[in-house]
Amino acid sequence: MANYISICRYWIVIFLVMLTSGRSAGLGESYEVQKGDSLWSIARVFKTSVKEIKSLNGLKSDRVYVGQVLTLAPSYQEIPAENGPYYWSRPRAEAQKNGGYIERSKSSTLEDYNQARNLIKGFDTEILRKLVKKRRGQLPLRGWRIVIDPGHGGVDPGAIVSNKTGRNKPVYVVEDEYVYDIALRLYEFLRLRGAEVEMTLLSPNHLIRDNLPASATFVHEQNEVYNDKRYNQKKRSAARPRSANLNQRVRIANRFFKGAKRKRTLFLSIHADNSPGRPKGPLAIYLKRNGKIDKQSHTFAQLMQKALDSPDLKAQIKGRSLGVLRGNKAHAEILVEIRNVHDVGEAYRIRFHEKRQRDAERIAAGILKYAKR
DSSP states (O other): OHHHHHHHHHHHHHHHHHHSTTOSOOTTOEEEOOTTOOHHHHHHHTTOOHHHHHHHHTOSSSOOOTTOEEEOSOOOOOBOOTTOOBSSOOOSSSSOOSTTOOEEOSSOHHHHHHHHHHHHHHHHHHHHHHIIIIITTOOTTTTOEEEEEESSBTTBOOOEEEEEOTTOOEEEEEHHHHHHHHHHHHHHHHHTTTOEEEESEEOSSBSOOOOSSTTSOOOOEEOOEESOHHHHTTOSGGGSOOGGGTHHHHHHHHHHHTTSOGGGEEEEEEEOOOOTTSOSSOEEEEEEETTEEOHHHHHHHHHHHHHHOBTTBOOEEEEEOOTTTTTOOSSEEEEEEOOOTTSHHHHHHTTSHHHHHHHHHHHHHHHHHHHHO
């Protein structure tokens, strides 16, 4: 009963936000307390904590009153750039210089985490503003918990491939930077349809980036951190995402799924591989271990394959035993290689934000197919 009441209160707050024009916060803006609100319900909707709201607003008790204006995240100013915007600092380079170029974080993992958490909170409030304007009561993913795992990140850039502009100028595509942008676009899409969504990785400097022109490629910044405060309190560079701590992604996901209805939990890892031996186009990978196929994972991958498929670019499907899929407590878990950037055309397309938006929408269509099955 207590769990049922909590869920009802959660959606009452969502409903109030949807009905109240201009009262959801943007980056660093405020939220006006409505009838029926509590610090707990507000914190849950905006993916923050009661402790953080109290700290930001100098509150000494948990009591709030109707009409009270609460700050939900510190204010951040956008730093404009052709390959931005950024929300902490502009990279030293205007584009990725070469295959080995790196810009390391000047902050500890804990500092980067705190900045990243505040940034994603601001993003959440912007999403709820759009929900007010566009979606109203249409929430087909209500009750679902979905984890998005942006591939690589931290000290691991994934693939870095050379490409060409329309004027034959050399450019470089860094996989983790581009799939993080796709992940954020998918995050927004799913949140706007009522899902509770968690990211395994966060960036302290990036939200969705509509880079203009596409030749202004994203720089390999080693500033991403795992979405886990305790883990980042180690304040060591070894805590940054890398292949050696891949299982941290599964821990974050399983923590998020705790207490949820298992049949309404999904895990999706997003990559853009560099595979010479694979045809260009998307690939949906399901869990296959010791010759045994995970049925739910396979079903999810099949539906994702159909959503990603197109007449001119066929999607593929494959079973593998991958670290982010093993031990995962989601009802269904898959990894999507949204593009094979070994192909010159695929690496070219991923540089355009319109294509990345379409990639996110195609992945979302696969999730919706699974949820409606």
